[in-house]
Every structure is written in structure tokens, then in C-alpha cells.
Amino acid sequence: MIPIYEPDLSQLEEDYLLDAFRSGWISSKGDYLAQFENSFARWVKTRYALATCNGTTALHLALLALGSKSGDEVILPALTPIATANAVTFTGATPVFVDSDAASWTVAPDDIEKHITKRTRGIIAVHLYGRPARMNRILPLSQKYGLWVVEDAAEAHGARVLGRPVGSIGTIGTFSFFGNRILTTGEGGIVTTNDDDLAELISRYRGQGVSPTVTYWHDLLGYNYRMTNLTAAIGLAQLERVHEILAAKQRLSRWYTERLASLPEIELARPQDWADDICWMFSALVSRRDEVRAKLSEAGIDTRPFFFPVYKMPIYHDPTLHLPITENLSKRGIHLPSSPRLKEEQVDYICDTLIKIVHKTKPVRISPTIRPQKISEKVKTLLRADS
Ligand SMILES: Cc1ncc(COP(=O)(O)O)c(C=O)c1O
Structure with missing residues (x-):
């Protein structure tokens, strides 16, 4: 059988993984994590990149940091994996499904505009199957109606809109590193943003809502959505071979x-x-x-x-x-x-x-x-x- 997808893993991934393993830093602290996050942010051209345990948690963290909550509506394409809709539902908000564009197969900006109501807080633009959503129409719409935009780039590492890498264009970008993604870590995800406050919130929600200054003090209802140093070691090698x-x-x-x-x-x-x-x-x-x-x-x-x-x-x-x-x-x-x-x-x-x-x-x-x-x-x- 010719498989649908096989990960492209080399000696470099094996060497970095073994090195992380031998270092003893096998949980969510370690040099590979910091290097992976810094390198990913440089590659996507954002100020921050925060690694997570998969693409669904990356989306959930993005929505939490943006304050998505019960009573809000979030617009997204209906042609997307259920993960995109679930991340909205986890926050209590309502996903509002819109149609795709027949030429590019990504979310149709005209249909987005038709579905904007008083309750709409944001848009998730999915870069479907490696094809960028029409960000050059979606961003002006978001500015007109005062909405945030999350780019779900789980399937589109390296795609660009007018020369800008996906994940760097909206308010927040999210990626997945599942085994069949363009870059993989087995399971994994990352959130990208240029916003200092959002980055801090994402980091805190990712780590059980712990205070940045007081040890074992938690003042947010957070999650454990961290990536391990072992996973990041594979990710760094993939990024060096991107x-x-x-x-x-x-x-x-x-x-x-x-x-x-x-x-x-x-x-x-x-x-x-x-x-x-x-x-x-x-x-x-x-x-x-x-x-x-x-x-x-x-x-x-x-x-x-x-x-x-x-x-x-x-x-x-x-x-x-x-x-x-x-x-x-x-x-x-x-x-x-x-x-x-x-x-x-x-x-x-x-x-x-x-x-x-x-x-x-x-x-x-x-x-x-x-x-x-x-x-x-x-x-x-x-x-x-x-x-
Ligand atoms: C567009 C899109 N968003 C989000 C996800 C969720 O990513 P993960 O499987 O890493 O949780 C996927 C994968 O199913 C995806 O294809």
C-alpha cells in the first residue's frame, strides 16, 4: 500500500531526541523547548511562539486568552476538522458555520460578513489542506466590525499570504504537529502572536493558571497543555530541516x-x-x-x-x-x-x-x-x- 502520509524523520531528529532523553529533562522544562519556541517564532516572524501538547489545545488557549465565553459567537468554516469547532465550544461560545469559496476551498469572506451579529466576537480563518484563507479580505472585515482573528494553520506550515507567513497575520495563529503534518513532533501544537498580554495569558492558561511571580499560587482556571522537552527536540530538528x-x-x-x-x-x-x-x-x-x-x-x-x-x-x-x-x-x-x-x-x-x-x-x-x-x-x- 502507498500510505496517505509518512513522517519525514531523519538522523537529526533521532540525535536531538536521544540528547534530550539523556539530559534527564524529559518533562516540560529544558533547552530544547526554549530553542524550539524561539526558532519557530523567528521562522513564522512573530514575537512569541508557545508550544503546547497538540493543535486542539493551541486553539483552546488562543480562544481562552481572547476571552471567548458563553453568549459569544465565533465564525468559522464548516469545512474543517471538528477540533476547530470543539475549541470554541470548550469556552462556552457558539460556533457559527459558514460556507467555503469554490475556487480556493477556504472560508468565503462574503459568507463571513453575512453571519456577523451583535454577539460575534471573532473569526477563525482555517488555512485548509495547506491553502491559505483569504486573509486580505478577512482582516479588513475584522477591523470593520471590531473582531479578533485566529488563524488555524494546523495544516499549512510554510504557506504565505502576500509574502507573509500564515500564523503571523491574524491576532493569534495556531499550528498542529500531529504525525502527518508538514512539520511533526508526533503530537504537538504551538500558538503564535505578537501581543505581549495575549502571550502572557496563553502561557498562564497552559500551565494551570500559575502566577508568574509567586510559586504554587494559581489565580486563573488553567490547564496542563504543555509540550515536553522530548517532543520539542524532534520539533527543533524538523524546523532545522524545514x-x-x-x-x-x-x-x-x-x-x-x-x-x-x-x-x-x-x-x-x-x-x-x-x-x-x-x-x-x-x-x-x-x-x-x-x-x-x-x-x-x-x-x-x-x-x-x-x-x-x-x-x-x-x-x-x-x-x-x-x-x-x-x-x-x-x-x-x-x-x-x-x-x-x-x-x-x-x-x-x-x-x-x-x-x-x-x-x-x-x-x-x-x-x-x-x-x-x-x-x-x-x-x-x-x-x-x-x-
Ligand atoms: C485545521 C485543523 N485544526 C486543528 C486540528 C487539531 O490538531 P491536533 O490533531 O494536533 O489536535 C487539526 C487536526 O485535526 C486540523 O486539521
Whole structure:
């Protein structure tokens, strides 16, 4: 099986991890943590970077520091992992789901504006699958209505908007370092910001709300969301190799695009001239996505579907909500294997197989001259499956 993703780990990660282990600093204090946070802040170009134990806790800390609470509304795209919505719910606020943009697949700024009410406090702009959200429209909106903006960059390390790294543009940025992320630490996350007060609050919420000056004195309801020095050692090595990893991802994206972009049966996201994407997953839209996935699996190619719209899942179920672009993307989207170490011959095999499959599963088009009663049962079944 060609896996959907394999982490790109080298001798450097092993050496740093072993060094951290042998130092005895295995909990949430140690040189690797400080170096990782400082290097990440320099790389993303923010004043602060605060490491956490995963991307969900990074989001939760961001929202806590921004004062999100019961009665508030927070706008976010419906096409996102449940983690983004859950972080809002943890604070007592209500997530308000909006549609995506058909060209870039990220949150649609016009739909954000339509959903702003007196209770709206902020926007979470998700940089989905490595594609930046339209920050050049979202920031002016946030200024117009006095809202904060959290950039959820869990899937977009290294992407840029008009030359600025994601995670440095909004009020706060958050990243994940799960095993299949562009940079990984196994599990891990980080919060980035330029704001001194927010950074202090995030640090305190992360460490059980402890006072910065009095030992064992806690004056905030905080959490233990810290990263370990062992984890940070892997993160520092990944960061020192980030240019190599990003170059591999760009190469992979070029290989896939060259082979698939001109096929009418396969739709790719349109590149945006204001954005430098980073191909976290190479993704496409196809008809009969689940059938295509099953056939790719039979050929030894692992894939993933796009996320479900969050409002379809039991916790957030809203039968009155219908976001057409989100639902279309969710139904047709597929991720192809995207490990940085994938070889060009493997991409050839994946694309050749996919092309053969989509040609065979091409939707049947009925000519308007065919009368409905003449349509065979087989074609009716095909049409139902394609609708
Ligand atoms: C966009 C986005 N935000 C947040 C998260 C949560 O990150 P983690 O899995 O590290 O908690 C994920 C991962 O599922 C994600 O893809």
C-alpha cells in the first residue's frame, strides 16, 4: 500500500531526541523547548511562539486568552476538522458555520460578513489542506466590525499570504504537529502572536493558571497543555530541516499537477495570485468519490476523503443549515498520497491508476432528446449514484 502520509524523520531528529532523553529533562522544562519556541517564532516572524501538547489545545488557549465565553459567537468554516469547532465550544461560545469559496476551498469572506451579529466576537480563518484563507479580505472585515482573528494553520506550515507567513497575520495563529503534518513532533501544537498580554495569558492558561511571580499560587482556571522537552527536540530538528521538507512538498505538488490538471474529470483548487500554497495533502474533486477511493485502495493506493461539514455531525447537527459549496467539496473531495518522500514513479503509478478509474466511472450524461421512459434501469441507478 502507498500510505496517505509518512513522517519525514531523519538522523537529526533521532540525535536531538536521544540528547534530550539523556539530559534527564524529559518533562516540560529544558533547552530544547526554549530553542524550539524561539526558532519557530523567528521562522513564522512573530514575537512569541508557545508550544503546547497538540493543535486542539493551541486553539483552546488562543480562544481562552481572547476571552471567548458563553453568549459569544465565533465564525468559522464548516469545512474543517471538528477540533476547530470543539475549541470554541470548550469556552462556552457558539460556533457559527459558514460556507467555503469554490475556487480556493477556504472560508468565503462574503459568507463571513453575512453571519456577523451583535454577539460575534471573532473569526477563525482555517488555512485548509495547506491553502491559505483569504486573509486580505478577512482582516479588513475584522477591523470593520471590531473582531479578533485566529488563524488555524494546523495544516499549512510554510504557506504565505502576500509574502507573509500564515500564523503571523491574524491576532493569534495556531499550528498542529500531529504525525502527518508538514512539520511533526508526533503530537504537538504551538500558538503564535505578537501581543505581549495575549502571550502572557496563553502561557498562564497552559500551565494551570500559575502566577508568574509567586510559586504554587494559581489565580486563573488553567490547564496542563504543555509540550515536553522530548517532543520539542524532534520539533527543533524538523524546523532545522524545514526548507528541505517544504521543497519536497512543492516538488510533489508539481508532479501531481502536471499529470492531473488538464483532465476534465478531475477538478483541482484554483491557484490564487495572493497566496503561496503549501501542499499538505494533494487534493482533487471527482465524481463518485467513494467508488474511486475503493478502486484506488484495491490498487494499493491509500487515500482520504475531505472532512464532513461539521454541522452534519451529531454534536453540532443543524438540519436547517445547507452550505452548498461545503457540501459539494465534502462529497467529492479526495486526498492522494502526500508523503514528502514519495518518488516520482509512485506519483506516476497513482495518477495512471486514477485516470483509468475516472475514465471508467465517468458520469453518464443524458442527451435531452432521450425520453425519460427510454432510460434503462442501469442508467437510472448510475444517475442516482451520481446525484
Ligand atoms: C485545521 C485543523 N485544526 C486543528 C486540528 C487539531 O490538531 P491536533 O490533531 O494536533 O489536535 C487539526 C487536526 O485535526 C486540523 O486539521
